[in-house]
Amino acid sequence: MTLFQVEFEPQASPDVLRAAALHRAVTDGIAAVAPVAGMNEARVTERLTHMIGIAPEAGDDHDRRQAVRQLMAWSVDAAELQSRKKRHKPVSQRPAGVACRLPRHARVTWACSEMVCGLCADPVPVGDLVGRMPTPAFYYQPMGWLCTHCLYLRRARPRLRDVLLRVFHHVFVGSGIGLNSYECAVMLSSLEEDPAAPRTVAWKSVPLDGVLVRLRTSLREEKHTTWLSMADGLTMVAVLRETAAARSTTEREIELMEAILQHVEEWRANAYKVEARRFDTGPRYRQESLARTTRPTVLSKLGGPFDLHQCAPGAEVSSAPMDLVI
Structure with a gap:
């Protein structure tokens, strides 16, 4: 049974799902949301891909959990899915100073439901900026969706x-x-x-x-x-x-x-x-x-281990602003 076969129970959480169960939850969610929003499944999938920054089938479990959260939000508020209005694109200032800059994010979006940061486990309220870091190399594990602090400021502040x-x-x-x-x-x-x-x-x-x-x-x-x-x-x-x-x-x-x-x-x-x-x-x-x-x-x-990044010795750090555009 997936989240979308229990009529979107508020207490249901995608955090308990993994692998094949997440794939089914995404598929069932798209099928459930499409008729409610008056759209075909291909259009819902397109909007979903835009919101999380990657096609659900191409992402990992963290991305698919975010996809399920977004589908659950749309199941409650179909008007947000139907709206053609562009959302305000957030802009953030990258911090300046020695050794504080983190690698550029892979993608960012807004938290569509309450969630926790994939590194510090702080609660993230609806509407806050969240993002994924690039896929790490070697034996490091990918972190989940990070809060704004862990995405940009954890080394500077x-x-x-x-x-x-x-x-x-x-x-x-x-x-x-x-x-x-x-x-x-x-x-x-x-x-x-x-x-x-x-x-x-x-x-x-x-x-x-x-x-x-x-x-x-x-x-x-x-x-x-x-x-x-x-x-x-x-x-x-x-x-x-x-x-x-x-x-x-x-x-x-x-x-x-x-x-x-x-x-x-x-x-x-x-x-x-x-x-x-x-x-x-x-x-x-x-x-x-x-x-x-x-x-x-x-x-x-x-889980882990996570690559928390080390700045190269002598690295120059610029204070130029960075657009957080999805």
């Missing part, structure tokens, strides 16, 4: 959550952790907010005094990238979790830190007996462990 996610996905792929000067500033201020941080169990296990010096240097010299070891990155997360009660920490940040520490411990202990002969000991092993977890978190639901 990072929140602590953005830096924590960077630590997690760098460890996930098995690399050192690269932070630009803005991200270093966020991590430095968080670590220094509680004077008792050096007395935590995590800090005593892996002292971070040298790391603080490097973070301050990156901030002062506006470095494109400062590389930290995985051990240092995870120690910073553990220290921030231990000092959370003494700092201005949000529940979302605490949830994210606990999820990172949980999954890293599961990887270390091979808690789910993932076979090395089948999955090796790298990213594929960690993916499989994440899929098998008995304690699902926001990170296990989103």
